[in-house]
Amino acid sequence: MLEVFICEDNVEQRKRLTSYITNYIMMENLDMKVVISTANSSEIIDYLKANRVTGLYFLDVDLQEERSGIALGAEIRQYDNQGAIVFVTTHSELTYLTFTYKVEAMDYITKDQFTDIQKRVIECIDTANKRYLQNKHSNRKVFQTKTGDKVISIDYTDILFFETSPQLHKIFLHATNRQVEFYGKLKDILELDSRFYRCHHSYVVNKDNIAEVDIKKREIRMINGEICYASSRYLKGLKDVVNH
Known part of the structure; x- marks a missing residue:
């Protein structure tokens, strides 16, 4: 199963994002599940420390805590180097930091009036699921x-x-x-x-x-x-x- 994690400190935006993902998983009957939807990045790291995971991560870049979303992405990579990381941000100018932290991101979704966030989220789910199934059946490391x-x-x-x-x-x-x-x-x-x-x-x-x-x-x-x-x-x- 591909496990989905959401880290977003804005309550309404987190609810909306979680709803987009869970509804699409249910409609398409995908072998995926939202495991954690939280404002606290430590919840995700603690889970990864205790479980072997291949995940899809939707991370807010500007978390209101000491650890930024990009730093969280870099830490996630220590436990899940096959996972797909998507940054959801109002600060598109900060995406260059993903190269500084050496985080390979699948996508950057900008929170603005011009972006169809639901459509972009669904595209990320489809891509991550396709890659997960391909690796599951053919990946020999x-x-x-x-x-x-x-x-x-x-x-x-x-x-x-x-x-x-x-x-x-x-x-x-x-x-x-x-x-x-x-x-x-x-x-x-x-x-x-x-x-x-x-x-x-x-x-x-x-x-x-x-x-x-x-x-x-x-x-x-x-x-x-x-x-x-x-x-x-x-x-x-x-x-x-x-x-x-």
Whole structure:
């Protein structure tokens, strides 16, 4: 399902935008849902931290809080690098900031009397849904790294977890049928894909390949029987894959 998020601090505009989206989803019977419609950007970030998401985001640029809509878009990219971001703004002159923040935006909808906002919103929904369905059925992502003179390629679906190596600045990649050591940082791994989750200061796990989580022992057993570890502060983010 493609999840939809709205962050708009004007109550009436937020209601109108939410109505456009929910009505169109219902009329077209799309596999989409408005998950959060809010004035508080932290609600969206907290949700993304706790859930693996491919989303469509409608963000007001001029939020009345410390985090601007464009800064919110940049933060969203840390958790959902496949999502579609649409900026809704009265300040079209600020769109250049999306390049400064390196936010790839699908569209900029200007709130003025000349713009048919409903029509533009529907066009964004159609485009995002089409891309989502194409990626869902055909997207094969491959992790590539160089070790020695070799370039190693491993399907994301085969990756179990990443672990810091005793050697400085090196990482062990544990896959279903091999292990590879390479130079890198765990924080960079997190930005590659939403299925990768920081479960410990020394581990990043592929949530799709978890078999079970032992809360008491703080152990994560992978589909091939390998074990990696979670610290108590990160266990909450694994709640959707915990076997009770």
